Amino acid sequence: MNVFMPDPVVPEAQSPDRPIDTGAWFPAIDPTLFRAEHRVSDSVTSERVRQALIAAAIGVFRDLADWSRARRADGAASLAQVATDLPEIDGESALILLYRRAVSTAAKAELIERYRDMDITGAGQRGAELLDPTIGELRRDSTFAIRDIKNVGRCAVELI
Known part of the structure; x- marks a missing residue:
């Protein structure tokens, strides 16, 4: 007696490096491009x-x-269809470039917080406390990109 036992169909695992779909309105985020642009080891x-x-x-x-x-x-x-006075840069809407910058700099700040030593090279062993300004600068860059998208000023001044 012969018995046929088919191999179970195992769904192909999705690569974690595939682009992140952020909905129909905002553009996808490419983790591979993020790694290259922000030197994520x-x-x-x-x-x-x-x-x-x-x-x-x-x-x-x-x-x-x-x-x-x-x-x-x-x-x-979509974000690409928003009317803006900003020019296209390198063939892309400046708003899309700013959106990607806002997301990527915020993500890089989070990664540095989690992996305090990821930006430290063997030649430049710095203390983790020296990375704190970098984290703040990345968060500032993300905030600036968001404010640039909204076309509002980058700083708020409060009179005392």
Whole structure:
């Protein structure tokens, strides 16, 4: 008696390096490009990079929620279709470039917080406390990119 036992169909695992779909309105985020642009070492797993990028995208979504809702109400079907005085740069909408910058700098700041030694080279063994200004600068860059998208000033001054 012969018995046929088919191999179970195992779904192919999705690569953690695949682009992160951030919905129809905002552009996808490419973890591979993020790694290259921000010099994220291989000691940081792809899953951690993905997690940091997703968390950063959520934060940027929240910061841009009212602004993007107003742009959609004006008829823009995506961030790329939002009318702006900014020129296209390197063939892409400046707003998309700013969005990617906001997400990537926030994600890099989070990774540095989690992996305090990931930016430290063998030749330049610095203390972890020296990375704190870098984290602040990355968060500032993310905030500046968001404010540039909204076309509002970069700083708020309060009179005492």
